[in-house]
Amino acid sequence: MTDQMKISIIVPVYNVERYIEECLKSVMEQNFGGALECIVVDDCGSDSSMAVVERLTGAYTGPIEFRIISHDRNRGLSAARNSGIRAASGDYVSFLDSDDRLLPGAIAAMAVVAEKFSGVDIVQGDMWLKNPTRFMDFLCVSPVLFPEYSDDRAWCSRSLLTEIPMTACGKLIRREFITGNDLYFCEGLLHEDDMWRVCAARQVRSVAFCFTPVYFYRNDNADSIIHRKDKTLSFVSRLKIIGNMVDGFGQSDYRGECRYLFDALQFAGKAQVWECIGDKALAGAELRRLDRMARKSRLPGLFRFMIRYMTLPVRIGDSMFVRPFYLSFINRSFNKLMAEG
Template identity: 30%
Template sequence: MSGPLPSPSPSAWPPGGAAAPAGAAAPWLSVLIPVHNVKDYLRECLDSVLAQADAGVEVLMVDDCSTDGSDDLVRTLVTEHAAGPVTVRGLFHAQNQGLSGARNTMLQAARGDYVWFVDSDDYLMPGAIPRLRQVVRGHAPALVLCDFFMLRERMKLKHRLRGELHRRTFFGPERQVIRDPSLLMRGLFEAGQMHSWSKIARRSVWGEQLRFPVGRYFEDMATTPFLALLADSVWYEPEVWVAYRQRAGSILATPNVTKAEHLAHALANLRDAAAGTPLDDETRFAWAHFAARNFIGASRMADKALPDGCAEAVAKFRDAFEEASPIPLRDLDLAYKRRGWFVRAMRLRHWLRRADCEGSTSSGRSAI
């Protein structure tokens, strides 16, 4: 993943804290917490980690130019836990780089064999880290997947009925090592939960090349499928390890054309990355269906932002969809019909017709 030119190196707290202590053994896990204007939640997040972490865990926070005092809170928390068994470090960006930039900074500074991104307004459930250590010690998978629940100020009956108390992130084999790339990719796409905080990976899988796209929304969707392709062994633990907080002002709650464009292109280059990976037909369908959902979601987002002038954007999103899908449009349409997914087929056709209104057919394209 490429991005803008690197920003100035972050400063550390305590001074020199970015470097490994002399003679210190490498931790087995790095918990990476990006921080930006989360003063009301950060302590709860860190406490949820430290309450269950052993001496082989390090915690790294990076403040991305907060304006609400979160930066001072990071310094306070690091100082408070300086004598504890878990190493807690703080880094500070000189320029705001967004969530992707903060995560990339922590990836470069992490020392753990495994890395776990935890958003600073979320928290870990009790027992998550000890269970992860059991999995790592017993099976050493390259990637571990876990489940989550939606944390709301008021959990209503409709939220419970939607299954928000336990959201699965994978549809496939449980509590066993998976080495079949088709099983892995199909399970990911069918679940549709691409967020990074439910994926714990060996740092070596990220390597020096795979990074979050700076300056773009839907950064998790643009990295998780690539991470899965690089992992040669995966473990899915069907337990709730993360409490995911729903806050006002989410990406989907504030649509604009830029966000729609980033969603439409989130799977760019995935076909090239997967070119040498044998994937069965069911996996290719699940991938194509996921790409179609992105196309429809992006088109709806653009329609809300520009209700009278979104056709040009939708036409571009169609092009991005066709480039991202591993199977042609006609094959996807036929697959929908074979499954009896007529409503999904109609919905896709609707937005494809919106794209055609901009003149896609005149350039040689034909609607399905």
């Protein structure tokens, strides 16, 4: 019964004064019949976000248990989520970014699915976007694309890498799946959700889907870290994530790993990405490190070649005389690799 299930909502807070009231009210309005706790993690912002949190939670008299955890300094989103996980006592945890909000009935809808498929590792809900675009279609789930449940480990691993929304939000995640497999978020890294799914894909045993919209994702927050003009940290983080996949290649679904690497390397290898990097020396050093790692790995030759190609100067790698042949070669090679795999 869902009234016997406990769920922990983890809300990291850092400089979101404009959005935090809407976020927390969306939690307070949930109609879940079981035990629900909301862990707010103060990550030491410079605005009045926490004053708003304290006002709202201090006046709240409903059944949800609100707890505030305070860092002693700003440590970033990953560290805030990790603090929330360690403090959580729920059977499942749900991550809510403080500039987003839960939709009405979200927790109850996902809990029904978790109850129906007892012990499922991940329940993925559908998501709404502030500004829908074709680029963001990957955040939505549909019964046309996904089954209600699967415990086929290969399928779950492959889908988590390539099709299931990569965000940690919009999900119920079994707490022991995280703690038992050491699936904490990598601190000091951007695209932490992407790193998390790479690691989770090696451990996941079952996934279920809630086709009810559960999460409102705000993709127009100009203050978000993803909107920084200098993409050095973003690029270096992506290379570290690719490096994690390279280092552990073969630990999850082969076809899923190949699809993930092919897409990630194509994106990271674009000249437009390189042009947005401020500290090219740092980015170059990380790229050479990845190249050395790839040469010692069990990667298919295609991916070692793609990484080596990225080390070429942009004027060569992106020239009109080289890039068309490169794209033709890697696409043909990838199709062959997938057909053989």
